[in-house]
Amino acid sequence: MELRAVQEVLKEERLDGWLLYSFGGSNPLALEVLGLAHLHLTRRFAYLIPKEGEPTLLCHAIEESLFPLLPGNRKTYHTWRGFLEGLAHLLRGVRRVALEYVPGGQIPYLSRVDGGTLDLLRGMGLELASSWPLLLLFQTWDEAKLQSHLRAAAGLVRAKDLALDFLRQNPQATEREVQGVLARALEERGLVFDHPPMVAFGKNAANPHHEPTDKVLEEGEVVLLDLWAKEPGGVYADITWMAGLRVPEAAHRAFQAVARARDKAIAFVAKAYREGRHPKGFEVDRVARQVLEEAGYGPYIRHRTGHNLGEEVHGAGPHLDDLETHDFRPLVPGLAFTVEPGVYLEAFGVRTEVDVYLHPTGPEATTSLQEAITPL
Numbered sequence: 001m002e003l004r005a006v007q008e009v010l011k012e013e014r015l016d017g018w019l020l021y022s023f024g025g026s027n028p029l030a031l032e033v034l035g036l037a038h039l040h041l042t043r044r045f046a047y048l049i050p051k052e053g054e055p056t057l058l059c060h061a062i063e064e065s066l067f068p069l070l071p072g073n074r075k076t077y078h079t080w081r082g083f084l085e086g087l088a089h090l091l092r093g094v095r096r097v098a099l100e101y102v103p104g105g106q107i108p109y110l111s112r113v114d115g116g117t118l119d120l121l122r123g124m125g126l127e128l129a130s131s132w133p134l135l136l137l138f139q140t141w142d143e144a145k146l147q148s149h150l151r152a153a154a155g156l157v158r159a160k161d162l163a164l165d166f167l168r169q170n171p172q173a174t175e176r177e178v179q180g181v182l183a184r185a186l187e188e189r190g191l192v193f194d195h196p197p198m199v200a201f202g203k204n205a206a207n208p209h210h211e212p213t214d215k216v217l218e219e220g221e222v223v224l225l226d227l228w229a230k231e232p233g234g235v236y237a238d239i240t241w242m243a244g245l246r247v248p249e250a251a252h253r254a255f256q257a258v259a260r261a262r263d264k265a266i267a268f269v270a271k272a273y274r275e276g277r278h279p280k281g282f283e284v285d286r287v288a289r290q291v292l293e294e295a296g297y298g299p300y301i302r303h304r305t306g307h308n309l310g311e312e313v314h315g316a317g318p319h320l321d322d323l324e325t326h327d328f329r330p331l332v333p334g335l336a337f338t339v340e341p342g343v344y345l346e347a348f349g350v351r352t353e354v355d356v357y358l359h360p361t362g363p364e365a366t367t368s369l370q371e372a373i374t375p376l
Contacts, residue, residue, distance in 0.1 A: 140334025240353030
């Protein structure tokens with residue numbers, strides 16, 4: 001942790017401190033920031049980073065030995081009364097404090113501190129603020145993470161190509177069999193994933209979270225491949241690719257609409273950067289959805305335009321979202337995210353998904369922009 005950078009943001013946001021609190025694994029964001037995600041913690045702890053001076057850890061006495069050397073001091077407690085007394089001492093002189101919390105639960109990815117603890121802190125006279133400006137420091141990538149992402153992305157492309165070749169050579173292959181080809185190809189590259197890839201034929205592609213079955217591809221049906229992976233300890237890449245066996249014109253028209261929405265979204269971010277502005281996630285979502293709504297596909301949109309990429313495939317950083325949530329966070333340099341507009345009709349679904357990394361000069365698409373449905 002770069003303590004100085006954290007304290008600079010605290011001063012910029014007029015915050016007296018950042019309280020990283022968790023009960024067991026209830027706050028994965030706090031655990032990740034402090035490098036504690038690998039520990040089996042079962043008691044409450046609080047780590048206060050003040051805007052000036054040394055941080056302090058308050059933890060249960062029987063778990064003190066589990067904590068690594070964190071910057072600053074540490075104190076322990078034994079009883080629930082001891083915890084409350086220790087917390088009051090920890091927060092002495094603090095008036096406005098940041099936590100993993102968003103008013104109204106507006107961004108669920110960030111709402112990690114339970115309501116009872118929020119009540120407790122307000123009862124102590126504290127003004128609570130969201131820690132999202134501080135978390136951005138930990139959600140941006142350095143060059144090593146970017147290179148890890150690019151290697152993972154190359155592995156996804158290779159797996160996708162192998163799966164399409166397999167389908168051409170085995171026209172009676174099932175969704176599950178194609179899924180197996182994808183998974184093996186990723187594993188052979190040393191990549192890992194939290195869930196096997198998605199493969200959907202025909203009507204099944206109208207379900208954005210379809211689980212592969214023994215269905216065989218039929219003439220006139222689309223193929224949707226959605227795959228994501230990372231190097232162990234790295235950050236994710238995530239793509240969706242469309243193919244099909246002599247698909248109808250309606251599917252081609254729908255795909256062209258989602259491709260235009262994707263390109264308009266990326267162009268909007270690029271223009272904002274040229275103007276010296278960091279666009280917000282909800283703004284980009286609105287731009288993409290407007291393209292689809294004007295093309296008549298508004299009723300068939302089922303999800304946001306894109307999600308943050310990190311050590312989890314759906315990272316906790318800013319999303320391109322004004323549909324499922326109102327994500328007001330800025331898209332600052334160093335962040336990465338997907339752009340994946342899709343429409344889901346009764347007979348088929350289509351989606352295009354690319355990854356984007358934000359340089360100080362603007363966005364870079366780190367995966368290929370599919371221009372048309374790939375024929376089989």
